[in-house]
Amino acid sequence: MKKRKARSSSMFLLELLFAILFFAISSAICVQIFVKAHTLSRNSDALNDAVAVCSSIADLTAASSDKADLITKIKEAYPLSTENETGLVLCFDEEAADLAYTEEAPRLLTVTITEEADLIQTDMTYESQSGGAREAVYSLTACHHPERRAS
DSSP: OHHHHHHHHHHHHHHHHHHHHHHHHHHHHHHHHHHHHHHHHHHHHHHHHHHHHHHHHHHHHHTOSSHHHHHHHHHHHSTTOEEOSSEEEEEEOTTOOEEOOOTTOSEEEEEEEEEETTEEEEEEEEEEEETTEEEEEEEEEEEEOOOOOOO
């Protein structure tokens, strides 16, 4: 009888070991899936915010009469924007709230405005900081031909 108890208890321990191994592997796979889902969700949020902000600035481009008017309209819509020699820089946090200019901002939109004789062109690049490196999330170019006024 003692031999049967030893065999059945060793069989039980072996089954328990396999069950623990199965759940350990399953949990490791689930953790990887949850981390990937979280990363995709953050990237999707950044892309949605980028599209919304760039579309807003593209609309402002279409409604402006010249470069100075466009810069004024963007500064009214985004009061914390910073003007540079080529256009504007806008900073945002993870929730797409306006921030004062800082290189460490989680999200950064660079707006380059060029004006030629009858064309206003706005090049926008929205960048997100992930893992210490900045990567472009979205780019958009908007062009506008202001109406010519009769003189």
